[in-house]
Amino acid sequence: MGKKPATYADLEALPDHVVGEIVAGELYASPRPAAPHAVVAHRLGGELMGPFERGRGGPGGWLFLGEQELHFREDVLVPDVAGWRVERMPFVPDTAAITLAPDWVCEVLSPSTRKLDREAKMPVYAREGVRHVWLMDPRTRTLEVFGLRDGRYEVLLTHSGAAPVRAEPFDAVELDLAFIWGRTVS
Numbered sequence: 001m002g003k004k005p006a007t008y009a010d011l012e013a014l015p016d017h018v019v020g021e022i023v024a025g026e027l028y029a030s031p032r033p034a035a036p037h038a039v040v041a042h043r044l045g046g047e048l049m050g051p052f053e054r055g056r057g058g059p060g061g062w063l064f065l066g067e068q069e070l071h072f073r074e075d076v077l078v079p080d081v082a083g084w085r086v087e088r089m090p091f092v093p094d095t096a097a098i099t100l101a102p103d104w105v106c107e108v109l110s111p112s113t114r115k116l117d118r119e120a121k122m123p124v125y126a127r128e129g130v131r132h133v134w135l136m137d138p139r140t141r142t143l144e145v146f147g148l149r150d151g152r153y154e155v156l157l158t159h160s161g162a163a164p165v166r167a168e169p170f171d172a173v174e175l176d177l178a179f180i181w182g183r184t185v186s
Contacts, residue, residue, distance in 0.1 A: 011076060019067070022076040023120040030113050033080075036138040037108045041066060041080040043180045044106060044136065048083070051173045058173045061086050062103075069097040072128045077121055079105040101128035104169055109137040122146070126153055132169050141181050143167065 005025030014020040018029045033041070045066055051058020062083050070077045082102040089100055105125060107117040117135065125133055126148060133153060135144040142160045145167045146153035159165045162178035 005074065008076065019078055020076075021078055021116070021121075022074065023116070023124060025074060026120075028116050028120070030116070033108070033110060037080075037110045039182055040108045040136055040138045040180055041106070043182065044108075044175075045081050047175050047180060048081075048170060052083070052170060063089055063092065065092065065098075070102070071097045071099050072101065072124060075124050077124060079121075080108045081106040101125075101130050103130065104132040104134070105130055106134040106136060109135055109139075122153060126151060134167070136180075138181065141177070143177065 003025075006022045006027035008022075010027050011020040011022065014029050017032055019032060021028045021030075045064055048062070048064055050056040052060065052062040053064055054060065063086055064081060064083045066081050067078055068082055070079065070082070076097070079102070083104040084100065085103050088103065089098075107113070107121065109117055122133060129148065131148045133146045133148075135146075136142070140160065141162060142158065143165065144155065145157040145159075147156045147168060157165075157167050159167070159177070162181055164174040165177055166172075166174050
């Protein structure tokens with residue numbers, strides 16, 4: 001007899017100290033991000049906010065949210081940072097979850113979420129038409145940039161270290177990876 005698919009009630013039953021997601025009917029409960037993970041997600045959002053959301057020193061035209069619950073059919077995902085072009089989502093809806101797929105997501109990898117982010121969530125993002133996915137690893141200080149081509153992701157860039165970088169879809173501005181990585185992991 002098959003296992004019963006996870007439901008939203010299963011997510012609601014999880015304790016507050018975990019992040020719950022449902023992918024392909026399976027419930028995933030991950031510990032809240034450790035400090036290096038949280039620092040990278042927070043600083044990345046800060047780097048993107050000025051030029052891409054506010055239009056200061058960049059083109060503007062984006063809206064960003066951190067750890068926003070996304071509902072895609074039966075799947076419930078919580079990316080570390082997500083971005084929508086304002087022509088697709090001109091304002092933040094007054095809802096707990098968003099059903100409109102972002103144009104870009106960033107997953108900050110940690111030992112407990114690495115496999116989930118890479119193997120389970122990326123196919124859902126592709127199915128939903130998320131055009132760009134970034135995977136950032138604070139331990140190795142690596143940024144992987146993927147672009148959606150013909151329904152599948154292809155690697156557009158792999159960047160290691162703290163040198164500044166320009167990466168789609170935010171290549172109009174150079175990102176300060178030294179700041180983003182900070183002094184998080186030695």
